[in-house]
Amino acid sequence: MELGIGMFGDLSFDAKTGKPRPAGLKLREIMEQIKLADEVGLDVFGLGEHHRPDYAVSSPEIVLAAAASITKNIKLMSTVTVLSSAEPVKVYQDFSTIDLISDGRAEIGVGRGSFIESFPLFGYNLSDYDQLFEEKLDLLLAINAHEVVNWEGKLRAPLQNQTVLPRATNNGKLPIWIAVGGTPQSVLRAAVLGLPLVVAIIGGMPKQFQPLIEFYKQEYVKHGHDLGKMQIGIHSHSFVSNNESDIDQYYYNYAAQMDRVGASRGWAPYAKEQFDGGRSKEGALFMGDAAQVTDKILYMQELFGITRFIGHMDVGDPSHKELMKSIEIFGTQIAPAVRKALAV
16 A cells, blocks of 8 residues: 555634744645655645645645655655646646656646635636546646647647657656546546546545445446556645644644635534544544554545555644644654565
8 A cells, every 4th residue: 555645735724813824834835744754655645736725735736846846765656636627738747747757756636626716816617627637637638648639629729749748757747646536427427447546535424435446446347448557546634743732733723724725615613622532443534543544544444445555644724733744644654564464
């Protein structure tokens, strides 16, 4: 199993001024965090795209390109690129550039987007939400497969004998993951296309996703894809400390961000009982000491047969010092323990 860290570049807000802390400072901290994740031997680092005042990362590819120059081994992935409101030619070019800088370590995670700010920002109609993703994924896959592209859709101008450069290191092909939040249609799309699947499990009980992942496996095989090449990941909120009081204190960061997001979605205020329930064995939060998080990741392997786990670590913008310690423990204690257990 590959083990990694994910982030969105969350920004906490000053209680007196109501303003988020500087995005530039957060971005510089993220660079240090990616570098540490590489140094402690983690397999992948993912960054997601948002266009809101509470997130610093609107262009994951820019940050990942910078990270490519200061890391040696870690894979650099978008978690996710909102493909519906992006330009597939540019997406491929950006990530193939990262791939060349990093000597083959770039990956693309694409999704429809659970946040919709990018649609009006880039001039797209939300009524085309599904069709935009289907068309743009089709074009991205065509570009990934062929240097000279001929393609036609309904919502974008056609391409006729257009050369897309530069090409990625692996014969021009980049790993492209489909990221889903639990929609069966999205899972089916990934299975039919034979693309790796990453499921965001950030609430409720992970076990509830078992039928969905089994559905993916069945459809993947049904459509003639090689079972030996199947990849399934999960992406879940995580925070690690061997000091229980740090976890208790982190609740306030976490709840504040959940309430900011929930304010626009009609959610009730986030409660401590939800946090504690999420931290239980059956819950979706990977938060606790090294042993607790190790056991929970191994439980996910038992439930789903996953090949990748990404711990999303910066919800609510914990301090840089706390995040660095969390990443260090994840890399030096949790990852070796998981690998040892799975090697038996």
